[in-house]
Amino acid sequence: MANEAFPSTGSTLSYVQPSSHSPWGTYLSQVDRVVPYLGPLARWADTLRHPKRALIVDVPIEMDDGTVRHFEGYRVQHNLSRGPGKGGVRYHPQVTLEEVMALSAWMTVKNAAVNLPFGGAKGGIRVDPKQLSLKELEKLTRRYTSEIGLIIGPQQDIPAPDVNTNAQIMAWMMDTYSMNVGATATGVVTGKPIHLGGSLGRVKATGRGVFVTGREAARRIGLPLEGARVALQGFGNVGSSAAELFVAAGGRVVAVQDHSGTVINPHGLDLAALSRHAQEAGGVAGFRDGERIDNEAFWDVACDILIPAALEGQIDVARAQRLKARLVLEGANGPTMSDADDVLAERGVLVVPDVICNAGGVTVSYFEWVQDFSSFFWTEDEINVRLDKIMVEALGKIWDTADQHRITLRTATFAVACGRILMARQERGLYP
Known part of the structure; x- marks a missing residue:
């Protein structure tokens, strides 16, 4: 079917043709709805419709029975105008490039909605991790990390746990990246075990x-x-x-x-x-x-x-x-x-949208990243107080915007977040 979301520039990627009910199609419709509220920044709106970088990787591993299997992995950086990419990695048998694109875009909006100095990114491997042994899971994680190591880093793109991934997987990712660069780099991922630079309060x-x-x-x-x-x-x-x-x-x-x-x-x-x-x-x-x-x-x-x-x-x-x-x-x-x-x-029925409602995780991931750089760690009570303050203030700004324009909280969240993203894009300009 024709992609009507890009009337002037065509599809984001030639091999991704989203339907209106697909994750990427849903995201594009959300962007379309917010454009009327962006004012002069609307001229940059196509920035939001085009992921900056999409990496597809082959992840071959030797299974416990001696056979070699290949899994398909992804890392998408949607927008880096406000800072390094930030977003989780999911292991799921239904992971697709289009889904990861949408998730990376929602991370861009989410990080901007709570005013974190991050862009949006997301990763995934098409695999059912429940069918793998612990050793196979470790091999899969380390090979995937090596394959996407070209574009991740503490100041480039910082993965985190998502569906079917956890602190142990983040520890393997951090160790693999550190071995490849020749120095311990705790800030390359968040959601790590506490004794490897993780943050209190992150799990909840x-x-x-x-x-x-x-x-x-x-x-x-x-x-x-x-x-x-x-x-x-x-x-x-x-x-x-x-x-x-x-x-x-x-x-x-x-x-x-x-x-x-x-x-x-x-x-x-x-x-x-x-x-x-x-x-x-x-x-x-x-x-x-x-x-x-x-x-x-x-x-x-x-x-x-x-x-x-x-x-x-x-x-x-x-x-x-x-x-x-x-x-x-x-x-x-x-x-x-x-x-x-x-x-x-x-x-x-009032909907508090994902891009603000579930932003607590990435907010404490930001705290973890900051703590890793400073090598100074906060108590869980301090974490929770800081988290609550950021979330309440962010929702207040969004609510005021919704009241001002008489729009839903979702459109208001996109209006606030996309305004920040596109202002950064405008002020940075285009290179070259």
């Missing part, structure tokens, strides 16, 4: 950011957290951490969905018991203190706050028409399709 930072922005949004729309019913899609670090904080504030989690199924309890699920069960059973399905329902029925659960904290593209038009929540907090990247956004706005 994204979930904390979801809670902080959700708390502020709930206060502004008059939704008391005491007694608030929370429905959660995704029970990893992001979802579980946010849920714990909402429960501590007086809410109750009435539904949780993960890859294994969906469980509900209108009186509130015991998160500690559910977490133990999920760890032992490999998912929430079968939890004895919750009723199992069909996965699609999750979108009909009566709740006040919905937190999609799994993968992108979860809320389409049909689901948006059924949601019972007053407030949607996007813990995942790109969980709501553009046309579904319109439906939610028409129904009066």
Whole structure:
């Protein structure tokens, strides 16, 4: 199909032809919506539609059985106008270049939305890590790091954990890069183990950011957290951490969905018991203190706050028409399709978009990066205070912009962030 997102310049990459419902197509539609609010900077808007650099790498490894397998890896740097690239690395069997492009673009917007001195980047390998042994996983990580070593570095592009990656994988990445450059470079990745230069508070930072922005949004729309019913899609670090904080504030989690199924309890699920069960059973399905329902029925659960904290593209038009929540907090990247956004706005459902809602993780990654450079580390309380302040101030600026132009929080977030990105582009100029 023809790509109508680039009427003057053509497609971003000749072999990427996004549909309107693909991650990159969703991102492009978000850019189109913000252009009218960019003023004179709109002349630079095509900057946002063109990733600066996209690297596709072959990752061959010798398996435990002696065979050699090849995996496809990616690292995309969407925009570096405001600083080095920053964004996670995901291992997933459905990773594609187009998805990584979209995720890198959302990182550009996210970093600018909270005013961090970073550009946006993202990486991934098309692999099911659950099918690999620990040794195979280490080989995969080290070879991938060597292949993308051409474009990463503490002042160039700083990877971090994402879907199916963790502190151990970041340690392997840091070690591989350090061996290749001949010096220990702790700042090349964030989300590392604490004793290798990681930051306190990093594991729960994204979930904390979801809670902080959700708390502020709930206060502004008059939704008391005491007694608030929370429905959660995704029970990893992001979802579980946010849920714990909402429960501590007086809410109750009435539904949780993960890859294994969906469980509900209108009186509130015991998160500690559910977490133990999920760890032992490999998912929430079968939890004895919750009723199992069909996965699609999750979108009909009566709740006040919905937190999609799994993968992108979860809320389409049909689901948006059924949601019972007053407030949607996007813990995942790109969980709501553009046309579904319109439906939610028409129904009066407030959406706190991913590019501000889940920015707590990259904010504490920034703290980690700063601490690594200074070799001076803060306490977890100091981390949380700094995080809360940045998130509250960022949301306040976005909310004021939304009120001023009478637009959604998503468009307002893009307006604030893209204004900062394009101002940097304009002031730097074009080289040569």
